[in-house]
Amino acid sequence: MSTILEMRSITKEFPGVKALSDVTLTVEQGEIHAICGENGAGKSTLMKVLSGVYPHGTYDGEIVFDGSTAEFGSISDSEREGIVIIHQELALVPYLSVAENIFLGNETRGRFGLVDWNAANHQASALLERVGLHENPTTPIGQLGVGKQQLIEIAKALSKEVRLLILDEPTAALNDTDSEHLLELLRALRAEGITCIIISHKLNEIEEIADRTTIIRDGQTIETIDMSETGSTQDRIIRGMVGRDIENRYPHRTPDIGDEVLRVEDWSVDHPTQAGRQVITDAAFSVRAGEVVGIAGLMGAGRTELAMSVFGRSWGRNIRGSVYKDGQKIQVRTVAEAIRHNIAYATEDRKQYGLNLIDDIRHNISAAGLSKLAPGGWVNSNEELKVAEEYRDSLNIKTPNVVAEVGKLSGGNQQKVVLSKWLYTDPDVLILDEPTRGIDVGAKYEIYTIINKMVAAGKAVVVISSELPELLGICDRVYTLAFGRITGELPVAEATQERLMELMTLERDQPLPTKELTS
């Protein structure tokens, strides 16, 4: 095999911080090369150097692409050489069609400089075929799920004659089926000779697909592992990433379970805009003090919809059913009411729904419990700062100070700010929707430790997650949700990934397993 890319001694400094220090990366032609590292380790910076986001001259070191020294001044320079990067946040325009998105910025002009949409749609169909997607190229992107959108990003890259494809966390937002499909596609592209760099936190995927893995920690290359060697296991990668052994990925906890705190019964919810479409059907679940309850479901099963509809009816229409708190039936018509009943919901989408990114850490932490800081409607800003400092210490939020902008923090630290916000409301029940999405192994462990602390303090925790090992690692009991129905309930001792997956894929018309079977 020949070397397609060599990045030699790359050093990139920002005022006050050395983001990359003497990083070396060698990628062979036609391989799938994984890059692992904790958030803030420098993976994204390295890819920005490679793709020309940080132009030549703003970093030290040398990039050799395909035998010649590359000095990219912008993204279009690197794309011309066939280096295409697909970011974690997809860059598609929801109102434009599939074909329009694929050729956006790269439109082939016909006569009079006008775009020939018939030809474009035709080419788009061929590209969709290559990525295994059977969609009409005139469909607006917004109507497709995130899994399909990811494939369209790849089709877009293919349209640019890609030779080196860089994927930043491509499966972070995908469910298992879509992830599997994506990995399959990457293998097919490898067979066509397209080289691929994949950044991922999902170590099982890396183990499955990568030929070699480079580990970056604190802006330095730790090692490059040949994944075919024996001993190239997830544990070895984790060791390299965090610089220590993580004995157990899930901190130990001895359950001390008390009385029931929250119970939801006969819960049905309709779609807010699509008339007559029922998204949740007769769901019921409960959680007790000191207990971690998991809700497992594939994307689109209605997990977030269930949680948000319970949390002050913030999603859906025509919501029916009852909520009991400490055995008493309660009304939760608004988010404010939910907070008054000591219910908290931490969203799966920190950036869109969880944080005011342009405001500072302090104000984000106090956002939901502001009334506690403001007797008589006037905020005690000194007390507020003290509270923020307390949470910064106790949850180990890594920041120079609490008046720093939240948008500048890493994903893991943003998640800690979200948790701080809800912990400050002193909830009895915490619903955590994908609490570890897109954050690295070290930070995940910290989040699990925080969850353990909450339940140790007698709180009830509901965790929604698409990572089954995570649910099995931290929960006491797991519900499965499929097509808006609760299809099963298992104590964690009886749950396996296979059993859960079986229940999670029960179709709408299939009968539910009887209670004897599930518990």
Add this chain to the structure above:
Amino acid sequence: MNAIASLRDTLTRNMRQSGILVAFVAIVALFAALHPAFLSPTNLTNIVLQYSYILILAIGMVMIIVAGQIDLSVGSVVALTGAVSAVVVVRNGMPWWAGVLAALLVGLMVGIWQGFWVAYVGIPGFIVTLAGMLLFRGLTFLVLDNASLSPFGGTYYDIANGFLNGLLGGYGYDVFTLVIFGIAVVGFAVSQWRTRQGKIAYQQSVESMPLFVLKLVLVAAVVMWFGYQLASSRGLPVVLIILSVLIIAYTLVTQKSVFGRHVYAVGGNRHAAELSGVAVKKINFWIFVNMGVLASVAGIVYSSRMNGAQPGAGNMFELDAIAACFIGGASTTGGVGRVGGAMIGGLIMAVMSNGMQLMGVPQSMQQVVKGLVLLLAVAFDIWNKKRAAAAR
């Protein structure tokens, strides 16, 4: 070293605000150098009288802009409320306070009307207030029968043209004015001191003592100098009292109250605010109600200053108010902006108009210059943000 490092830290942290403050000082210095009468007592008094209503509008506008909305109707509301007041006082001969009350009531109703459409029907503020701009202008013509109504005279006239003067006697300057300014300076110093003590009690870092004193002395010097200028002219303008009370009250509301913080939360990320228990609709409703009332206050001040109501009053005021907010550092996408910034932005516009008028710059050139200042201010802001982002 300590004081200088601390000063630099304060300056960089407040770059946006201090940048615009530096620009303001530079513009004042420029006109002072170009025209000797610029800093004269009479002219300083004139600046206050001439632009007070824009500043009042900008107070409400900055809250609307921070919440991610815009209000294009305030110029028409100024006209409508002034017209209603004129009908009550001038045409029907009722006392001055009846006119004030009627105007405030109309402003309140306008606010409720627009707030309802924005908050509870979900129409963007841009559309609602664009409609309002036409609607309230039309109502003004109706109310006034297409003709001006004047004069108010008496107490109503004094709202924008009156002075508190001679209450404590004077020796070529008004002692009362100086006393009021003295009280204001002492009040400012005390509140700064208490903030500082509070921070120390909570073990936060504070600027070094010499710097703190220097800051107080500087502010006191500028304020007292301004007070002395007013005192040696006609005394304390009534409208300056109204304006000061509004600025202090709204600075407190925006920076310290739960309501104010919710406005910033809604503008920064509406969904996150909603999921944190903020009643987004209520916030949107009340900021428009508030804007309506403040527009009526501006309408009262303007009609009083003009000593009458004209159908075309307040034309383009909304643009001056919006420009003041953006020059003062408010963000077009919401979530960022301060009352203090908007006031400096408004003063920059005021000082420039006034200075150019003094120098006899033609109206056409004035518009060109004002347009360019708005553009450059926002360009500076964007450049500044990019620089901050690159420093990450």
